[in-house]
Amino acid sequence: SAVISQKPSRxxxxxxxxxxxxxxxxxxxxxMFWYRQQPGQSLTxxxxxxxxxxxxxxxxxxxxxxxxxxxxxxxxxxxxxxxxPEDSSIYxxxxxxxxxQPQHFGDGTRLSIL
Amino acid sequence: GxxxxxxxxxxxxxxxxxxxxxxxxxxxxxxxxxxxxxAGEAPTFLSYNVLDGLEEKGRFSSxxxxxxxxxxxxxxxxxxxxxxxxxxxxxxxxxxxxxxxGTKLIIKP
Numbered sequence: 001s002a003v004i005s006q007k008p009s010r011x012x013x014x015x016x017x018x019x020x021x022x023x024x025x026x027x028x029x030x031x032m033f034w035y036r037q038q039p040g041q042s043l044t045x046x047x048x049x050x051x052x053x054x055x056x057x058x059x060x061x062x063x064x065x066x067x068x069x070x071x072x073x074x075x076x077x078x079x080x081x082x083x084x085p086e087d088s089s090i091y092x093x094x095x096x097x098x099x100x101q102p103q104h105f106g107d108g109t110r111l112s113i114l
Numbered sequence: 115g116x117x118x119x120x121x122x123x124x125x126x127x128x129x130x131x132x133x134x135x136x137x138x139x140x141x142x143x144x145x146x147x148x149x150x151x152x153a154g155e156a157p158t159f160l161s162y163n164v165l166d167g168l169e170e171k172g173r174f175s176s177x178x179x180x181x182x183x184x185x186x187x188x189x190x191x192x193x194x195x196x197x198x199x200x201x202x203x204x205x206x207x208x209x210x211x212x213x214x215x216g217t218k219l220i221i222k223p
Binding site: 044103106108 | 144145147155156157158159162164201205209210211213214215216
């Protein structure tokens with residue numbers, strides 16, 4: 001399966017600032033996704049990153065808060081904007097080759113907001 | 115609505131067998147996935163079932179019954195390293211994954 005590099009692996013940020021998380025894949029993939037995982041809970045899909053067009057956001061997530069870029073088939077970024085302590089979580093990118101294939105995850109970004 | 119149910123936590127003994135159940139209700143069905151997630155790590159893919167029956171992969175097997183909306187993950191010869199959360203995820207008609215809350219498996223010596 002594809003090798004997925006996600007950076008940073010962790011960060012501690014001040015309230016009101018923004019952080020951009022990068023996800024790099026070593027091969028072209030059709031689909032890339034961004035998830036959030038609160039401690040002890042399951043995965044919540046934030047959005048599907050679409051190559052060359054605006055991301056598709058899930059209910060409860062908006063572009064102003066979580067802008068996403070996907071300039072090509074191997075790279076995507078997620079920005080967490082104007083952070084508050086409620087944004088403290090693990091953020092994960094995942095990739096999927098075709099629709100019926102499994103998703104594979106990056107190592108995640110552990111984000112803490114003070 | 116769409117829903118995935120799995121037990122919150124299970125405990126088993128090293129060397130034994132454990133079965134983790136998952137029931138689902140989704141809009142359409144394009145397969146069921148099991149993932150393993152160790153504490154502090156990302157989920158890793160374990161198995162995929164789209165047809166009824168049992169898929170065996172070493173110590174791990176996964177079963178699917180589409181008519182019952184039911185799957186289970188069977189872990190044999192349990193090892194301490196199998197202590198992890200196991201996530202059941204169902205792919206709906208739009209090929210979107212619907213995730214269960216995960217089952218935390220505790221292995222005791």
